[in-house]
Amino acid sequence: xxxxxxxxxxxxxxxxxxxxxxxxxxxxxxxxxxxxxxxxxxxxxxxxxxxxxxxxxxxxxxxxxxxxxxxxxxxxxxxxxxxxxxxxxxxxxxxxxxxxxxxxxxxxxxxxxxxxxxxxxxxxxxxxxxxxxxxxxxxxxxxxxxxxxxxxxxxxxxxxxxxxxxxxxxxxxxxxxxxxxxxxxxxxxxxxxxxxxxxxxxxxxxxxxxxxxxxxxxxxxxxxxxxxxxxxxxxxxxxxxxxxxxxxxxxxxxxxxxxxxxxxxx
Amino acid sequence: xxxxxxxxxxxxxxxxxxxxxxxxxxxxxxxxxxxxxxxxxxxxxxxxxxxxxxxxxxxxxxxxxxxxxxxxxxxxxxxxxxxxxxxxxxxxxxxxxxxxxxxxxxxxxxxxxxxxxxxxxxxxxxxxxxxxxxxxxxxxxxxxxxxxxxxxxxxxxxxxxxxxxxxxxxxxxxxxxxxxxxxxxxxxxxxxxxxxxxxxxxxxxxxxxxxxxxxxxxxxxxxxxxxxxxxxxxxxxxxxxxxxxxxxxxxxxxxxxxxxxxxxxxxxxxxxxxxxxxxxxxxxxxxxxxxxxxxxxxxxxxxxxxxxxxxxxxxxxxxxxxxxxxxxxxxxxxxxxxxxxxxxxxxxxxxxxxxxxxxxxxxxxxxxxxxxxxxxxxxxxxxxxxxxxxxxxxxxxxxxxxxxxxxxxxxxxxxxxxxxxxxxxxxxxxxxxxxxxxxxxxxxxxxxxxxxxxxxxxxxxxxxxxxxxxxxxxxxxxxxxxxxxxxxxxxxxxxxxxxxxxxxxxxxxxxxxxxxxxxxxxxxxxxxxxxxxxxxxxxxxxxxxxxxxxxxxx
Numbered sequence: 048x049x050x051x052x053x054x055x056x057x058x059x060x061x062x063x064x065x066x067x068x069x070x071x072x073x074x075x076x077x078x079x080x081x082x083x084x085x086x087x088x089x090x091x092x093x094x095x096x097x098x099x100x101x102x103x104x105x106x107x108x109x110x111x112x113x114x115x116x117x118x119x120x121x122x123x124x125x126x127x128x129x130x131x132x133x134x135x136x137x138x139x140x141x142x143x144x145x146x147x148x149x150x151x152x153x154x155x156x157x158x159x160x161x162x163x164x165x166x167x168x169x170x171x172x173x174x175x176x177x178x179x180x181x182x183x184x185x186x187x188x189x190x191x192x193x194x195x196x197x198x199x200x201x202x203x204x205x206x207x208x209x210x211x212x213x214x215x216x217x218x219x220x221x222x223x224x225x226x227x228x229x230x231x232x233x234x235x236x237x238x239x240x241x242x243x244x245x246x247x248x249x250x251x252x253x254x255x256x257x258x259x260x261x262x263x264x265x266x267x268x269x270x271x272x273x274x275x276x277x278x279x280x281x282x283x284x285x286x287x288x289x290x291x292x293x294x295x296x297x298x299x300x301x302x303x304x305x306x307x308x309x310x311x312x313x
Numbered sequence: 314x315x316x317x318x319x320x321x322x323x324x325x326x327x328x329x330x331x332x333x334x335x336x337x338x339x340x341x342x343x344x345x346x347x348x349x350x351x352x353x354x355x356x357x358x359x360x361x362x363x364x365x366x367x368x369x370x371x372x373x374x375x376x377x378x379x380x381x382x383x384x385x386x387x388x389x390x391x392x393x394x395x396x397x398x399x400x401x402x403x404x405x406x407x408x409x410x411x412x413x414x415x416x417x418x419x420x421x422x423x424x425x426x427x428x429x430x431x432x433x434x435x436x437x438x439x440x441x442x443x444x445x446x447x448x449x450x451x452x453x454x455x456x457x458x459x460x461x462x463x464x465x466x467x468x469x470x471x472x473x474x475x476x477x478x479x480x481x482x483x484x485x486x487x488x489x490x491x492x493x494x495x496x497x498x499x500x501x502x503x504x505x506x507x508x509x510x511x512x513x514x515x516x517x518x519x520x521x522x523x524x525x526x527x528x529x530x531x532x533x534x535x536x537x538x539x540x541x542x543x544x545x546x547x548x549x550x551x552x553x554x555x556x557x558x559x560x561x562x563x564x565x566x567x568x569x570x571x572x573x574x575x576x577x578x579x580x581x582x583x584x585x586x587x588x589x590x591x592x593x594x595x596x597x598x599x600x601x602x603x604x605x606x607x608x609x610x611x612x613x614x615x616x617x618x619x620x621x622x623x624x625x626x627x628x629x630x631x632x633x634x635x636x637x638x639x640x641x642x643x644x645x646x647x648x649x650x651x652x653x654x655x656x657x658x659x660x661x662x663x664x665x666x667x668x669x670x671x672x673x674x675x676x677x678x679x680x681x682x683x684x685x686x687x688x689x690x691x692x693x694x695x696x697x698x699x700x701x702x703x704x705x706x707x708x709x710x711x712x713x714x715x716x717x718x719x720x721x722x723x724x725x726x727x728x729x730x731x732x733x734x735x736x737x738x739x740x741x742x743x744x745x746x747x748x749x750x751x752x753x754x755x756x757x758x759x760x761x762x763x764x765x766x767x768x769x770x771x772x773x774x775x776x777x778x779x780x781x782x783x784x785x786x787x788x789x790x791x792x793x794x795x796x797x798x799x800x801x802x803x804x805x806x807x808x809x810x811x812x813x814x815x816x817x818x819x820x821x822x823x824x825x826x827x828x829x830x831x832x833x834x835x836x837x838x839x840x841x842x843x844x845x846x847x848x849x850x851x852x853x854x855x856x857x858x859x860x861x862x863x864x865x866x867x
Contacts, residue, residue, distance in 0.1 A: 105700055108861050131702040141696040145630040157622030158701040187633065 057116075058083040058211050058242035059104065064113035066099050073099045075266035076113070081244050083210075086237045088257035089246040090288075092296055096266040097246045098138065101213050104244070105135035117211050131159065134209035138216040140200025144189030148180045148199045151188055155203040167206075174202040177228070193220035201229065205236075212236070212243045218252060230256055254288040264296040318416040322424035344781050357442040364446025368553075372451065375553060379447060380546035383468060386440040387542040390433040390472045398476040400773065401429035402582065403484075418583040426473055426578075433469045441465050444549060453553045460552060464545035464567060471541075471571045474578035481581035541570045619703050623711045626694075627687075668735060668745055669802065672728045673795055676752040679723050684716040684760025685787060688857070689768035689778035693864045705765075705857040709850065712761045713754075721753045748802060755794045758846045763787025765853035770864040790849045797842035804835035 059081035066074040074096040081087045091097045102108040104115045106122040106129065115122045120129035143151055152171050161167055175181040178198035183191070188199060197220050204212060212233075218226040233243055233256060247253055253260055254274070261271040270277055270291075277291050278284055286294070334342070367378050402425050411421050444461045447453075548563030688708070691698060698708050728745050737745070767783030779787070811821070812828025821827060 107696060107699060109859070127702040127704070130700055133700070135700055137696070139693075141693045141700075143626060143630060143694045145633040146626060150626075150629060154622045154626045155697070157617045157625075158619045158697065158703070160617045160619065160702075163617055 056082050058085075058118055059087075059213075059244055060114075060116040061100065061104060062114040062116070064100060064103050064115060065111045066096075066103060066108060067111045072266050074103065074110075077263065077266070077268050078113075079261045079268060079271050081242055083242050084237055084240045085259065086233055086243040086245055086257050088253035088260035089244055089263065090248075090250070090253060090260055090292055091246075091263035095263045095296070097263055098215055100263065101135065101215050101244070101246055105133055105213050106130060107135075132210045133213065134204035134207070134211070135213045136197075136200050136204055136215060136217055138219055140196050140203075142188045142196055142199060142203075145187055147185060147187060148175060148183055148191075148202075151199060152203055152206050156206055159207045161207055170206060174205055177232075178202050178225070194222060194225060197221055198225060205232075210241060212241060213246075214243060215246045216248065217245070218247065218249060226252075250288045250292060260288070262292060262295050269295050318420035319423040322411065322416070322420065323427060326424070326428050341781055344785065348781060348785070356439060360439045360442040361446035361449075364443035364448075365450035366446075368447035368450025368453075370450075375447065375451060376547060376550035378546075379444065379550045380543035382440050382443055383464075383544075383546040384540055384542040386437055386465075387468065387472050390436050390469065391476060393436060394429075394433040394473065395476055397432040397774075398429045398473060399480060401425050402477050402480065403586075408586075412586065418586060419579055421586070422477075422579045422582050426470070426477070426575075429477070430469050430473045433473055434466075437465050437469045447549075448553070451553045454555070457549060457552045460564070461549055464548060464564070467567060467571050468542070468545055471574050474571075474574045477578045477582050478574070481578070481585040484585040485581065541567070544570070619701065619707065620711045620714070623698075623708075624715050627715055630690075668728060668731050668737065668741070669748065669799060671731055672724060672745060672748050673752055673799055675727045676720060676724045676749065677756050677791055677795060679720045680716070680753070680756035680760040681787070681791070683720060684712070684757045685764045685783075686775040686778040687712040687716055687761055688764040689770055689772065690775060692770050695768075695770050696864065706854050708857065709761055709765060709853055713757055716757050716761065717753060720757055721749060724749045724753055744802070744806075748798075752795070752798060755798060755842060755846050756791060759787060759790040759794055759849055762846075762849035762853035763790065765857045766849070767856075768860070786849065786852070790845055793845045794842045797838045797845070801835045801838035801842065804831045804838060808832040808835060 057080045061077050061079050064074055064077040065072065077096070077100050079087075089097055089100070099108060103110045103113075104117070104122065106115075106126055109123060117129040118132045120132070122129040122133075143154065146154060149171065152174070156167055156171070157163075172181065178201065180195065180198060180202070183195070188196060191199065197217065201217060214233075217233075218229055221229060230252060233245070237243055245253065245257060259271065259273050260277065262269050262277075270280055272280065274288065274291075277288075277295075278286055281291050281294050283290060283294065364378075368375060371378070408421075441462065444465065445458060448457045448461060544563050544567045548560050548567060551557075551560035551563060688695070725746070728749055729742070732742055732745055763783045763786050764779050765783075766786050767780035769778050769780050772778045808828045808831030810828075811823045811831060812825045814823045814825070
């Protein structure tokens with residue numbers, strides 16, 4: 048795993064991140080911290096600002112204001128140091144369709160200057176085997192299914208052992224067995240000290256994996272904390288994460304919406 | 314009134330096109346407008362003037378010119394518009410949506426045909442201007458002008474349908490596994506054949522005599538005047554000649570032929586739509602390298618290099634992206650054709666300067682073709698480079714270093730062949746070699762910068778991978794660097810001649826002082842050309858560093 052820069056216990060820190068597109072504020076002053084070795088859930092409805100926040104944290108978007116720190120390095124002021132420690136998986140993984148899985152992993156390993164040799168090869172083979180891609184040797188990534196692209200995207204992060212993982216819907220399109228594999232893997236990685244910020248719509252995954260969650264709604268973080276803290280904040284002691292999420296990102300109740308949809312047209 | 318499915322599809326396409334256009338912002342739109350206006354004035358105006366002059370002063374060759382014009386337009390469209398036709402008829406996720414919807418294949422075909430015509434219509438506008446010029450120059454009756462518009466539109470329709478037929482035939486009778494390669498080979502080879510035949514015919518027609526001799530040109534067209542592509546030309550020349558019966562016959566022939574081709578294209582497309590979507594909709598799986606070979610390559614120990622990673626990735630991707638290769642092949646035929654054309658020394662220019670222009674042209678052409686799309690062709694993979702611990706300056710440097718070798722090798726090869734044919738001396742070989750390297754580095758840097766200044770990462774076609782700002786910056790940079798570099802060489806050579814006092818340079822006295830002045834001018838021009846390249850590289854780096862945005866999956 049890439050060595051952290053400092054002994055600080057905070058691996059990911061968003062400090063008042065704002066992203067404006069003209070008059071529209073996609074992200075409006077988002078702040079949170081993810082301690083080292085923790086899996087933190089990042090939840091929000093469609094268009095709430097999750098992906099924009101993640102992309103600011105990984106350096107793909109420049110914040111209008113605010114700072115994004117990875118292992119203590121500002122991703123915009125010290126990009127090379129921060130990027131060397133960071134792995135980001137987009138909801139549509141960035142892959143090269145005309146490379147095979149093995150060639151793609153090699154490409155990524157070279158980009159991150161991982162020394163070539165038997166050790167790197169063994170790691171690559173292990174990852175390909177783990178994600179059941181080893182028998183897709185000669186097949187180009189462009190011909191992969193969505194789930195397979197997701198797997199090769201994950202493998203391309205894990206081959207270089209980053210200390211921080213930012214994952215946007217990593218189980219999206221995966222079959223149940225692969226989804227379980229990813230969940231187990233994330234727990235193992237966290238136990239080994241990797242920090243994970245996990246954006247997902249699957250609340251069961253978040254509830255099972257994440258020690259803490261941050262809920263974003265219309266560009267603002269509306270709640271952060273453990274399940275117990277969120278329950279206390281919402282005043283609902285027995286509530287599930289789904290109940291809390293719906294309560295904190297209040298909109299019309301689904302029953303009301305369905306009734307409206309099915310109502311006869313006048 | 315309810316719309317037909319074809320109308321609905323077309324409306325959606327036009328809306329998408331409108332959004333793409335308006336999404337560029339007012340500044341870019343204005344630039345595009347200026348660019349289109351200039352193109353219309355210079356290219357359209359030029360074609361009109363040539364047509365009018367031919368109509369006025371070469372009445373005997375009017376039929377040949379019109380028939381030849383229609384046939385050459387068809388060839389040009391067949392080769393250049395081919396990728397657009399493949400993309401429109403067989404590529405794109407929205408086609409899958411149409412296949413699933415209760416839409417008749419004939420509606421999909423009709424809508425796609427009209428969309429696929431867009432590139433060909435642009436090309437045909439040159440012929441339209443030339444044909445209108447011939448009409449004006451010949452004093453044609455009024456009916457000639459609307460008829461020319463209709464016949465050219467029909468010709469575009471027929472050629473586009475022919476391209477769809479060609480692809481359908483390839484898909485129907487060639488195994489899907491090799492369909493892409495066969496399609497690319499058909500496009501490349503037909504382009505090569507037609508272009509070289511055309512170029513050689515022009516070389517023979519315009520060899521250095523007192524007057525151009527059009528015998529070869531006219532005899533070539535006479536040999537192919539029976540082709541259906543020439544029929545509309547015959548119809549128009551019959552209208553000019555006032556022969557109504559003949560004109561009606563040719564028009565009828567052209568229209569009947571058009572209907573037959575369209576019907577055939579529709580039937581074949583209906584049968585191959587799904588196969589085509591499967592074959593062209595995404596990259597083909599390959600099984601060329603065994604796992605063992607790949608594993609051995611990886612196991613070799615050594616330091617990892619991002620530069621080598623990008624080089625290997627580009628090489629593999631380029632080799633396997635047959636769609637991209639098929640678009641490049643016709644483009645590479647042009648330098649070959651022009652090399653042939655330039656081998657013929659002019660009466661007023663010495664062979665050395667012919668070689669200099671050849672080196673400049675080939676170097677510029679190869680750089681534009683290879684270097685300009687090198688950064689935008691990263692597509693979504695560009696985000697990987699942005700997230701990797703490397704700077705954009707390193708990315709630009711890597712792309713320049715990767716593009717330079719093929720450009721230098723090809724330019725060297727062409728220039729050495731030409732220099733040998735012209736019987737150049739050793740000193741001139743050396744001068745050419747230095748020029749090849751200098752121009753290669755400069756043009757490649759300008760090309761890579763142009764792509765980095767205004768990249769369109771979500772373009773599926775390399776020809777559309779650079780936006781208008783990048784294109785204009787590339788054009789200006791190429792022109793400025795090329796002119797200053799060649800100008801510098803000229804001043805250096807003439808300065809030497811002047812300083813020796815060997816030969817008078819027109820009204821300029823041949824003295825050592827004049828020679829020194831020219832050398833100083835050469836140095837200034839050289840520094841100027843380097844400054845252009847450095848400025849563009851700096852601009853490219855700052856644009857890439859500040860670039861952000863989502864890149865759609867293509």
